[in-house]
Structure formats: structure tokens, C-alpha cells
Amino acid sequence: MADTYIQVYIQAVFAVRGRESLISSRHKDEIFKYIAGTLKENGQKLMAINGMPDHVHILFGMSGTIALSDLIKEIKASSSRLINDKKCLRGHFNWQAGFGAFSYSRSQVPRVAAYIENQERHHARRSFRDEYTTLLKRFEVEYDPKYLFEFMDNARGHS
Numbered sequence: 001m002a003d004t005y006i007q008v009y010i011q012a013v014f015a016v017r018g019r020e021s022l023i024s025s026r027h028k029d030e031i032f033k034y035i036a037g038t039l040k041e042n043g044q045k046l047m048a049i050n051g052m053p054d055h056v057h058i059l060f061g062m063s064g065t066i067a068l069s070d071l072i073k074e075i076k077a078s079s080s081r082l083i084n085d086k087k088c089l090r091g092h093f094n095w096q097a098g099f100g101a102f103s104y105s106r107s108q109v110p111r112v113a114a115y116i117e118n119q120e121r122h123h124a125r126r127s128f129r130d131e132y133t134t135l136l137k138r139f140e141v142e143y144d145p146k147y148l149f150e151f152m153d154n155a156r157g158h159s
Contacts, residue, residue, distance in 0.1 A: 004064055006062070006063055006064040007061065007106070008061070008062045008103055009047065009059065009060070009061055009062070009103060009104045009105070009106065009108070009109050009112075010059070010060055010062050010068065010101050010102070010103055010104075011057060011058070011059045011101070011102045011103075011104065011112055011116070012057070012058045012060070012068075012072055012075075012099055012100070012101045013055065013056070013057050013058075013099060013100040013101075013102075013132060013135070014055065014056060014072065014076065014095055014096065014098070014099040014100070015054055015055040015056075015095070015096045015128070015149070016053075016054050016055065016093075016094075016095060016096060017093075017094040017095060017096045017097075018096070019054050019055075019096070019128070019149060020054060021052075021053035021054045022053060022054070022089050022093060023051065023052070023053045023054070023056070024053065024088070024089070025053075027083070027086075027088040027089075028051075030082075030086075031079055031082065031083065031088075032049045032050070032051075032056075034078070034079055034082050035049060035056070035058065035075055035079050036049060038074060038075050038078050038079070039058070039060055039071075039075070042065065042066050042071055042074060043063045043065040043066065044060045044061065044062055044063060044065075044066075044071065045060055045061035045063075046058070046059075046060050047059040047060055047061060047109055047112075047113050048112070048113035048116040048117055049116065050116045050117055050118075050119045051119055052119055052120070052123050052128065054128060055128050055132075057116045057119065058075075058116075059104075059109070059112050059113055059116055068101055072099050072101070076095040076099075079095075080093055080094055080095060096149075100132060100135060100136065100141075102135055102139050129148075129149060132148070133145075133148070
């Protein structure tokens with residue numbers, strides 16, 4: 001669109017279905033590079049990506065070329081296909097339904113990027129559940145705790 005200028009920085013967070021630890025260190029870089037490519041193909045600018053075996057954080061500069069929910073849906077669908085097609089694990093891989101997304105100013109980008117890049121060290125002291133609920137509270141997002149996390153026990157019953 002002519003004369004439309006957008007600069008929004010988004011941190012997206014989403015988890016593996018059932019919160020299972022399925023993202024192995026052996027495949028992590030390939031998966032993250034693929035997600036970076038999906039962002040680029042959709043006109044977005046990757047700032048940082050990292051995660052743990054059970055979840056991913058992505059910081060990117062968002063343009064107005066695609067709706068956020070459509071972008072995350074594409075990232076999750078295409079990376080699931082990659083993981084399943086390459087047989088990165090036994091069984092079928094899926095991301096958990098839903099995601100968190102939080103916006104930041106340009107001045108906050110270096111701090112948030114460093115936080116994302118240091119996920120391993122950060123999670124040695126803090127659980128993903130605590131991290132995610134802290135983000136929701138900090139950004140004053142109303143939520144119902146019973147819908148936040150899908151763990152292995154109830155995930156296996158879903159298709």
C-alpha cells in the first residue's frame with residue numbers, strides 16, 4: 001500500500017503440543033533457519049529466535065503485509081511439515097494451539113533479543129510456565145489459567 005509505513009516489533013511465543021520436549025538440539029538450528037525463511041518469505045524481519053525443547057521465542061519486525069495470526073499459523077504449519085517430512089522425531093509433530101504475542105518499542109529490541117538468545121541460561125532458573133504467565137501479567141493480558149497449557153496427558157486425546 002502506498003503511503004503506509006509500519007514498524008512494530010513482536011515477540012511471539014508458542015509451545016510444542018502437550019509441552020513435550022521434542023525440539024532436539026540436533027535439529028534446532030535447522031528448524032529455526034526454516035522459521036526465519038518463512039518470516040522473510042512473508043515480508044517480516046527476524047531480530048532473534050531461540051527456544052527450548054518445548055517452546056520457541058521469535059522477535060521480529062512486523063510489516064503490514066500479513067495479519068499476525070495468519071503469520072504465526074503459517075510459521076507453525078510450515079515448520080511442522082519440515083519436522084515431519086524430515087522425520088526429526090518418532091511419531092507426528094504438532095505445535096500447541098494458540099500463541100502469545102507481545103509488542104515492544106525499538107529501544108527495547110536489543111534487551112528482548114538478548115533475553116531470547118539466552119533462553120538456555122534463563123530456563124536453568126525459571127520454568128516456561130512461569131516465564132509465560134509473567135509475560136501475560138506484565139502486558140496485562142487477561143487469561144484463564146485452565147486454557148494456558150496443554151500437557152501430554154490431555155494432548156494425546158486430541159487429533
